[in-house]
Amino acid sequence: MESQVGRKPNSMIMSERKPKNIFNQGAIPATFIAESIQKHSTQTAIGGHSIFLGQIRADETENGKVRAIDFTAYEDMAIEKMHVIREDIFAKYPLTCMHVHHSLGEIAAGEICLFVFTSSAHRKAAIDACNEIVERLKAELPIWGREIMSDDSHQWKVNK
């Protein structure tokens, strides 16, 4: 139990947190998600996990059907910005854990390109934090998706 108490967010511990790499070359496998969930079974202060997964849609566009999205990023800036978001979220919500993974490279339709995972003692914090991370990540992180069509032409993805 002591290690869990030690992991609770407080300003001293927060200032020691280091920026984490959120990028993953290629799609995020379901087995990786399972391992990530499994690792939390020793953290018995957790009562709820909230997970958001982004999956590549085979959208029909005026330029054809999307078969994959090729993601690139300004990685240093994205990691730095994600660190700011992480600190803000830990300051705002009583979270036990927070994990964010985003794919780089070509991700095929049906594959997972984003994995956001939050955990807390009571469900509301995990759920609200997860939603806020997804919104901020899409608005603030310098990541770009190039949609590759079935005829190999491409167009740049636009977030709504």
Added chain:
Amino acid sequence: MESQVGRKPNSMIMSERKPKNIFNQGAIPATFIAESIQKHSTQTAIGGHSIFLGQIRADETENGKVRAIDFTAYEDMAIEKMHVIREDIFAKYPLTCMHVHHSLGEIAAGEICLFVFTSSAHRKAAIDACNEIVERLKAELPIWGREIMSDDSHQWKVNK
């Protein structure tokens, strides 16, 4: 693509949906969650998945420390009620898929006892539906948790 179009919610299809068993004897393994995610990779109309997982907390209570929760349910009524919730949610949100699993029997601290999984083309529907399902499930399904303490005494769980 035709099978996906055929799966889209509409009133005709909804009236044909049959009540599904949501109960699972024992804890929900992370591998089961991974398989459930993996199965959706063929559904390329999906852009976002929202998942909520309930995990057993080792709460320190005035009667001792919780080591497990033993779940029982009025299964027939719960399945029927969950069917009503499912119909309401599909009528309210443009979901592609919705899955709910709840454990019965003794689930140890750190194990997963609830798995709610929604998918939609755009994230908002999946996220909002997932939250609403969790809230309604906790308020409306006749399920009871008996908290088993480390000294094997017990007390009845109360949802807040």
Added chain:
Amino acid sequence: MQVHLTLFGQLAEITGRKEMILQDIPDSETLIKTLNDMYPLLANTKYAIALNKKVIHENTILSGDNNIALLPPFSGG
């Protein structure tokens, strides 16, 4: 009127029984009074009555065909 009851959670624990058959129970108010006489601890316990898997909120006529269940506050999830 004979009625067949199913009891869940702490109600089964208090009464020591998961099922029960009671005689001369014409309606749900009579059911509650009868149970309180038999098991005084129940009088201080919150529960709902489900008739054929629907919770009833008012006094309701019961029949032998009814599926009656006593439900303590839910605590799933």
Added chain:
Amino acid sequence: MQVHLTLFGQLAEITGRKEMILQDIPDSETLIKTLNDMYPLLANTKYAIALNKKVIHENTILSGDNNIALLPPFSGG
């Protein structure tokens, strides 16, 4: 003033270059004008300028040590 630029996404595609060194660029407004002269398509393209990994919103003095990046609208997630 010599500045070193990094270009991302469709900006790299429009210019055909992921990196660029430009001379005589004292500030960010001059940078935008110079780029628009070199690559007229950029004038119709929305982008932000990041200076040392922070987006700038006003005309800003640049130095040779700056890390300057041109960022098209984000589309991660």
